[in-house]
Amino acid sequence: MIRLIRTDSSNSDFKKLVEQLDAYLAKIDGDEHGFYAQFNTIDALKHVVIAYEKGLPVSCGAIKQAGSDNMEVKRMYTLPEHRGKGIATKVLFILEQWAKELSFAQCVLETGKRQPEAIRLYEKNGYQLIPNYGQYIGIENSVCFGKRL
DSSP: EEEEEEEEEHHHHHHHHHHHHHHHHHHHHGGHHHHHHHOOOOTTEEEEEEEEEEEEEEEEEEEOOOOSEEEEOOOOOOOOGGGSSSSHHHHHHHHHHHHHHOOOOOOEEEEEEEOOOHHHHHHHHOEEOOOOOGGGOOTTEEEEEEEEO
C-alpha cells in the first residue's frame, strides 16, 4: 500500500530522494547539469509530497509558486525499482489538488527531452506542451508542459 504525506523541503526523506534525483540527472544532463541545478534548489519548498511503500520513501514531488496563477511542479522522482506502479501519478495528483486548494489555476513544469519517461508521465496525466517559459526559453533540451486545474 502506498502512503502519501504532505510536508516541506526540510523533510529528511525528501532530501535523500532529491540526492538520488540529482545524481540521476547529472548523468543524463552531462555538461548541462549545472545550468539546471541552479533552478532546482530545495531550500524553501513549502509544498512537498512523499510516497511511502512499506514504510520506505520511494517517490516525491513538490510545487512552488510561479507567477500569480501558476504552481510549478518540481523535483518529481521515483526510485527506479518502484517505477511503473503508478506512484508518480499519485504524487502528481496530490500536488495538483494542493495547488487547487491554494487557488492556483494551472500547474506548469519543465523536463528534459532526454527524459522520455517523464514526458510520458505528464502527457498521460493531461499535461499539454506549452512554450518554454522563464529561464527555459531557448534551451534546446528543455520541454515545458502545463495543465489547467
